[in-house]
Amino acid sequence: MLLIPCPYCGERPEIEFSYSGQAHLVRPPRPAELSDEAWSEYLYVRDNPRGRHAERWRHLRGCGRFFNAIRDTTTDRIAVTYRMGEPPP
């Protein structure tokens, strides 16, 4: 069980959190202008890298807030967590 540093609450066990997938995906502001291909890419295509992954977590059973984390998917080590809206370090 990972130990996740919530940027608001500090380190908490993983079971307090929910995972919400790749970070920094921005919902297109005018979806109508996108082709079906471009829209489905936004919906479904994910980086899924081996290594450094920017991802979203929510401290569901804590402060309830979403935040971002950089985690290495080959070791599960979390390099850093940061608040929504902040750029990836």
Place this chain on the structure above:
Amino acid sequence: MIVGGGGHGLGTAYYLAAEHGLTNIAVVEKGWIGGGNTGRNTTIIRSNYLFDESIAIYEHALKLWEGLSQALNYNVMYSPRGVMMLAHSVHDTQMLKRIMHADRANGVDNEWLTPEEAKAYCPPLEIGTHLRYPVLGATLQRRGGTARHDAVAWGYARAADALGVDILENCEVTGIRRGAGGAVEALETTRGLIRTPRVGVVAAGNSSVVMGLAGVRLPLESFPLQALVSEPVKPVFPCVVMSNAIHAYISQSDKGELVIGAGTDAYNSYTQRGALHVDLHTLEAICELFPAFRRLRMLRNWGGIVDVTVDRSPIVGKTPVPGLYLNCGWGTGGFKATPGSAHVFAWTMAKDEPHPYAAPFSLERFRDGAMIDEAAAAGVSH
């Protein structure tokens, strides 16, 4: 060239050679054959799916399982001891009956059992009202069962080898070289450059990484999936039991170990291990349904990397890159599909057009929203 020496990849090579007369075939595997999900799953075989498209491809696989030992002259120990899926609520009952009726219409055996019949088929099962979620009934696919996972990889490898297929272990693909027209030209590997006009990527959890080498991004995420076995005991569990509602998946191996599937961890990972709480959750369900097993002991636990699509259905077919074919996204259920997946993928590669069973599982379905959402059938409760 086939990238990935698991059951699906080795099988593809075998069928390319055996059924399509191709001669110059090689399989590259970055580790050892069968060392990925082929050797890490709980060996359940069934074709009792919900949607017609799924039923077709999994039933195709099941029919191949039935004759696989003889076809390969290698005993893969396919054992049709029956797969029972439990209903614990009115909603489960509706969904499982819908699956049962859909299967039957598609010519696939599936039948309904009362709780008492389920208990008779699997005596260790508790069904009573003292359970938090009593068993309200079950479907049974008698032709479902298990097979010996390693033997599938070895059997395909031996048979392919006999047909002249080259199998290169410890050979990792590090680049996919494309020509002026965009088509595949060669694979760069840790053991050198291999020129080839046709590449089939069958890399399961690593599909995103391998396809990334060709500049193709996928609607796919890789998650850890765990399984575990008990210490061996004398035969006590005659079939396969699955409860999607409370997450229990169990059978007994020929060696006597209870083989138990756990859930996926929540996050993308390539570590081939999972968290303890995922195992606890699974064993809570096992001990609730089979309280006599509480005194048995977990002997070994392991993890695989499952490649999961949003609709829990695979991607099998062509890609935007000419000469590059893709077979991935089997998620938590790839083992059962092995021969069917390999067979239709070989057909697709040989003819450069999707096999009819593979066609619905194209990459284009994501663009079109033509999802085959087996997640609904897997008891994502509503």
Place this chain on the structure above:
Amino acid sequence: MSAFRTASGGRVDRARRLRFTFDGRAWEGLAGDTLASALLANGVHLVGRSFKYHRPRGILTAGAEEPNALVTVRRDAARETPNLKATQVELYDGLVAESQNRWPSLGFDVGRVNDLLSPLFPAGFYYKTFMWPRSAWARLYEPVIRRAAGLGRAPEAPDPDRYAQRHAHCDVLVVGAGPAGIAAARAAADAGACVILCDEQSEPGGALLDGAPAQIDGLAAGDWLARAVAALAADPKVRMLARTTAFGYFPHNHLGLVERCTDHIAAPAADSVRERLWQVRAREVVLAAGAIEQPLVFPGNDRPGVMLAGAARSYLKRYGVRAGTRAVLVTATDAAYQAALDLHAAGVAIAAIADLRPAAAGVWVEAARRAGIEVLAGAAIGGTRGGRRVSGVTISGRTIACDLVLMSGGYAPSVHLFSQSRGRLTWSDSMRCFVPSQSAERERSAGACRGVYGLAAALADGAAAGLAAARACGFTGIERGYAVAGESATHQAPGATPPAVADRGKAFVDFQNDVTIRDLVLAAQEGFRSIEHVKRYTTVGMATDQGKTSNLNALGLVAARLGKPVPDVGHTTFRMPYTPVTFGALAGAARGELFDPVRTTPMHEVAVARGAVFEDVGQWKRARYFPRAGEDMHAAVARECLAVRNACGVFDASTLGKIAVVGPDAAEFLNRLYVNDFAGLGVGRCRYGVLLREDGFVYDDGVIARLAADRFHVTTTTGGAARVLAMMEDYRQTEWPGLAVWLTSTTEQWAVIAVQGPLARRVIEPLAAGIDLAPSALPHMAVAHGRIAGAPAMLFRVSFTGELGYEINVPAARGVAVWEAVCAAGRAHGITPYGTETMHVLRAEKGYIIVGQETDGTAVPDDVGLAWAIGRKKPDFVGKRSIERAGIRRAGRKQLVGLRTRDPKIVLEEGAQLADRPGIPAPMKPVGHVTSSYASAVLGHSIALAMIAGGRARIGQTLFVRVPGGDVEAKVTIPVFYDPEGARLHA
């Protein structure tokens, strides 16, 4: 006292004799014995049969690594535990143990024939045989193989014992309480760290329990141990856990420990906890797990009476048991000489020491010769003799009679947990074993588990590791040493290359799985080059000991066979658990009601009192119907339905999810989420909302009321409450952080009492205060505030039945009182409580969908007839772009329709498949399926809803429902069967 028990010494309590039985025969042991030591004390060596060949097997080890001596311990019919290692079973008075894997008896075993037939059963034999004819594997061969396999029997009765779980945090977790672990715990605690020290054995001490001739800090080692343990136990910063195995090392220094609390007690209290799972999060971990002696591989090395040298020494020094009367030591290292000397001193004749090293010499050889023991240097072992007990060993062509063979191939550090943590191992050429190199977690190894042997070295290494761990936590501590005197000149204990042996007889590598050298050779011949393949093909290292005494030998043999250095062949992955862990401990208290929380509504007990039958909907218990005497579900539901249609019914709708959406941008927020237009919704009005996922598929639905300009009351499906709130929060926090809106789950704040039926207004009117119920004041889809039966209430005029209907929302604590008041007020009007089943029938008569029943994750709004709900003028909402994809707008999608069976009495089965022609043989492609199906009491015929390809264009056509025994004819209709104009709704 038996002949094999020494007169004195050891840690057993000679005053406390314990009776026990093994295979029905009564024996006696002492307090402090294990089952293994007690059997040996009675001269019993034959304790088990092997897995494949059913060869007689004895006791190889004295600890957790035991591959052979597996037993079933039986307390009563429900408390039977198979596959326990006799070397770990602590004796208690009245213990009942049985051997396993033999029939009819341990001494005479029919399966033994497999041993004689063994040329037929090499490794992997089953892959190449048993295939013909095609059906024979499953019908003929497999059942036979399965019966022969397996070890003990699984219990048949539910386990009545209790299991507990705890979480713990500490600065430093020390695994293993031998000298290194004790020193580490001491150093860390002295520096101020909070420490947990666990050890799998019944008492701390590790190797010191086997007696060490040395003095530590001026005390005899045993006395020092007692003092050190007492000091740790008295230290409030230290928690000591005995009988506690650290079995798993998970990411971020999360470790799983299992504590065995009562298995050593003769009569545990009825409410005692049998085992306890500890989940420990440690800032730093010190692994002091020790090392495991490795066997030698030679023909007949599995015979009862062949034992690891260190184990024999342990039985002598810790348990006061001589494992034989005349022994031969076969060794490849110096480390085993101490065992021979100790046994010799205790009166066991040492017939010879066979040292496999050609140039065996040095202090140990001299010491043995001084003791009068013959040492044969450069010895070659030909094999052993004997039946159920070894009777002799052939060394360099000469047979030496003996009843005990001690063997030692050196020690292998116990790197299991280190490897589980993903630390990197490195091969030590000098010690011929793997040792930890690079850590992956905040962890350090100390003592024998990293190849540091000897008492003084282990204490120093442990102290240094403990201090370093404490310092890494931010504590400052000072270094402290231990003065060790009189330690025998123990040499480092190298692992050994298993000697090449003549290819005859069976030389076992993995005892329990019966893997011989020949099997490994065969695997290499078959082309298996990876050690993982060899493991899987031969099953070496896959037995219940997980290769603790076989992996290293197998690796050496395979490397030699392949002509590669060992590190090039690699090692198999170490996986949790270190030793087997009881399922019950992992499942804990989760059974029955505690398996999953039970959620009940405020009016639950009222429904129970009225005899309701409940169904599970997620974690909720919902009343499904309220049968009267003699009624089955069908009759009860028919009565309840008619009551609602003709008079009035009352229904507990409290489980519906409720979310308060509040803030200046609340309307804008909902507008962006739901398909509907909420900007134009007036205060005091409600709207049926449809929520899509971003991919366009229907996710949830519910009534949304505007309570104020900046306040909405959103209802969701019962199952959807949590995930809808999560989705809302996701968009609110991450996509639209600029919107001023706040979300609060209010599901459990409100009791919701639905009063439905043509007489509903008359029931509620006398109870309502401050609310005008007139249709003009409170029309359909309106909400008003006031009091109902004295309770502050939100009164919704909404209907999921098609009748005039209200949903009374009152604070949860007032639910029962208001429910009772409504029932009392309605009595004159024939008010009838109804359950979810009736609710389903009533809504189906009206064609209202249930998300998850009519939809299945692939339906867009138009598919289920909800296109009307979409706000046409909205430029965007979640899912809008997706339902406009070309692929979604293609014709032929499944659409919601009604079905009327030609025979009005036939109620179709939900999930049944439809065909456009009768009698099509399978396999065929169905055109759709039945989603909901009921007998409609008010209509007098059955009704069904179905999803059918191009369904709306098929209205009026006849389809055929595929049921066993033939097809049922049904006509496609619109999906509204009752009051299609909606007149009753607006009454």
